[in-house]
Amino acid sequence: MVTLREVAAAAGVSIKTASNVVNGISRVSPALRERVERAVAELDYRPNVAARNLRRGRTGLVALGVPSLRNPYFAELADLIVEAAERQGLTVLVDSTRGSRSRERLVLDGFGMQLVDGLILCPHGLSNEDLVDRRDRTPLVLLGERDIAAGDNISIDSYEVAFTATRHLLDGGRRRIGVVGFEASVSSDDMARRRIAGYRAALAEAGLEYDAGLVRMMGRGHRADDAGEAAQQLLSERADLDALFCFNDEFALGVMRRLVAAGVKIPDDAAVIGIDDVDAGRLFSPSLSTVSPDKLMIAERAIAMLLNRIGGDDAAPRREMAGFRLIARESTGG
Amino acid sequence: MVTLREVAAAAGVSIKTASNVVNGISRVSPALRERVERAVAELDYRPNVAARNLRRGRTGLVALGVPSLRNPYFAELADLIVEAAERQGLTVLVDSTRGSRSRERLVLDGFGMQLVDGLILCPHGLSNEDLVDRRDRTPLVLLGERDIAAGDNISIDSYEVAFTATRHLLDGGRRRIGVVGFEASVSSDDMARRRIAGYRAALAEAGLEYDAGLVRMMGRGHRADDAGEAAQQLLSERADLDALFCFNDEFALGVMRRLVAAGVKIPDDAAVIGIDDVDAGRLFSPSLSTVSPDKLMIAERAIAMLLNRIGGDDAAPRREMAGFRLIARESTGG
The missing domain is CATH 1.10.260.40 (lambda repressor-like DNA-binding domains)
Incomplete structure (x- = not known):
């Protein structure tokens, strides 16, 4: 050198x-x-650009922490964030945290060095306290629903998304709707609670009672196969089940796999809907109905919010909601 | 601060x-x-760990450049590399390069700063000359097949993989085997050529002639839907086609989607096989037969080779081959 x-x-x-x-x-x-x-x-x-940027206090780098790249929702979102950042002259470095608290902390600390100008994090392992208590002042945008002001935040409205998915099933004449969901990863993670609330509200609107026996909540870290097993068990206990609302498409694909293998006809015997709109869902037979978050908007707003903070805006943390739309495909009768 | x-x-x-x-x-x-x-x-x-590491010449960071996170093979491989690195005390920062030459150059230059201790790159846009000419001496491990000594290299043997996939179809009694593949992205990218060679060798062993009309090669950047369209076109021109060998699972899933929608029975009318063993292939109905590269070995060897170089080993670049195995599922009759 x-x-x-x-x-x-x-x-x-x-x-x-x-x-x-x-x-x-x-x-x-x-x-x-x-x-x-x-x-x-x-x-x-x-x-030595690193040294120069350290003097200037900029690196042009942004860290993105997502729980997993193996979950195609996060892989697709990461790609969109990389591209949105590139349009703004920023380079995104992605870390796959497995939702581990210590790994998320590492991202939150900018990898323990003055490496990045900003952070985008989808926290699964960190509590609200962890987030609020952070000492580092690197601009932070949080993805996902948290009732805190630890940084700017963009997410979809889980209540509305679940309401929309459930009502779509009800509109199709379904009356016994099971849920394959995941539990909160930390006590402050409200996504799961809100989704159940949205599901219940749609049932109530249709004059149906909530039946806790129709709901299977799994721990975080569970994958498609676990979801499939849960769904099959649920069906064996509740023969009158006519639909399944899954908390994400990965679960829904695992559920469809198991049901098809067990001879259950989709959507005739049971309709299935997920959330996320991952590529594979579109390709499946039957193709998977889903609620599609506006991933491009999430990516672009996350970068825009971050740039704004990097530029010196120190107003109180902002909260934005991204749009979503229902995509009715074969798994709910189209 | x-x-x-x-x-x-x-x-x-x-x-x-x-x-x-x-x-x-x-x-x-x-x-x-x-x-x-x-x-x-x-x-x-x-x-300031960054400054300290700069003095010591280490950051504990490794950059990984893959063409896309939206292709689940790279997303899954990235997750495995992140985990393999973590077991060795290294943090991996992933960049999604879209196979763009300039973006891959950025990774190759360590983002223009003394940021990372090592690089792992799966180059699609860089030529052999680009790789050989690099001035930066940061340890480099290349993923994928290249006939150069620009860094350590780990890959699967594309010839053998294609031979295995094709012979599996032949063993199942298929005789008119179409190919949905991708072209080389740069002239020095030998993967596509080797796969066709493996396909031809398997045909020859079975006493079958190579028919260029059965081969559809698409440009890089094409996705599942493009592959589906190519397959349907091929089938409409060649009604006697009884199998399709796809260069990756993403293509194969797009092909299956299109064929099923067109009323083609898989595997009865046409068998389908891919390469990569992505999660979704296992979940599909019919489940997708594939050749599964030993992704865990690729991840662990890439990190081990890199650590060896970071530790000062300056022997000539090494080349390693990762194992693979055939996974016969429903799409080829199990």
Whole structure:
């Protein structure tokens, strides 16, 4: 690695002068500037951008922490955030946290170094206290629903999403609607509670009673196969079940797999709907009905909010809601 | 942000002494050390790890560049690499490059700063010349097949993989086997050529002639839907087609979607096989037969090779092959 000292020596100037030229500081005579620039070119000197950015307090990097890339929702969202950032001249570095508290803390601390200009985090393991207590002042945007003001926040409205999914099933004539969901990962994680509330509200609107026996909530970290097993069990206990509302498409795909293998006809015997609109759901046979969050809006607003904070805005944390739409496909009768 | 200067002032010592304590340098008396450590605790001083690592020449960070996170193969592989790295005390930052040459260059340059201790890159846009010409000496591991020595390399053997997939179809009695593949992204990218060679060799072994009309090669960046369209077109031109070998599972899922929608029975009318073993393939109905690369081995060897280089090994670049296995599921008759 060529150093600034070597550039200065080759140009016959002081290190200070070489530094001024390399860093674009203007108080250098044209003659000296030319000598330094020639030395830079000849030696193929490349400034230590990290060190320079550290001085300026910027790196052009943003860290994105998501619980898993194996869940296609987060993989697709990460790709959209990478692209949205690129349009704004930022580079996103993605970390897959497995929803672990310590790993999420690492992201929240900017990997323990002054590495990134901003953070985007979808916390599963961190409590509200963890988030509020953070000392680091790196701008932060949170993805997902949290009732706190630890940073700007963008999410979809889980209550409305669940209400929409459930009402779609009810509109299709379904009356015994099971739920395959996940529990809160930490006590302050309200997404699961809100989804159940939305489901109940849709049932109530249709004059149906809530039956806790129709709801299977699994721990976080459970995957498609676990969801499939839960659904099959539920069906074996409740033969009158005519629909399943799954908390995400990954679960829904696992549920469909198991039901089809067990000879259950979808949607004739049981309709299935998920949330997320992942690519695979569209390709499945039957194709999966889902509630599609506006992932592009989430990606673009997360980057815009972050840029605003990086630019110095220190107003109180803001909360934004992203849109969503129902996509009715074959698994609910289209 | 508390500075070392404030720590020194609070402890009543020189900045040099405070620095020595914080950096674990031993030539400080126990009494002074205790005063500094108390000040560190009281002020919650956190050293600038980036700056310290820059001095030591290490950051504990590794960059991973993959063409897309939306392709579940890369998303799953990225998650495994993140976990393999974590077991070795390294943090992986993932960049989604879209296979763009300039974006891959950015990764290859370590984002233009002394940010990472090592690089893992799956290049789609970079030519062999780009890779060989790089000036940066950051340890590099390449994923995928390239006939160059620009860094350590781990991949599966595309020829063998394609041979295995094709022979599986032949063993099942298929005789007219179409291919839905992708072209090389750059002239030096040999994966596509090798897969076709493996396909041809399996046909030849079975006494069958190669028919270029059965092969549809698409540009990189094409997705599942494009593959489905290509397959349907191929079937409409060649009614005697009885199987399709797809270059990846994403394509195969798109192909199955289209064929099922067109009333083609899988596997009775046409068998389908892919490569990659992504999660969704297992869940599909019919479940997708595939050749499964040993992703865990790829992840672990990539990290091990990188650590070896970071540790100072400067032997000639090494090439390793990861294992793979055939997974026969419903789409080829199990």
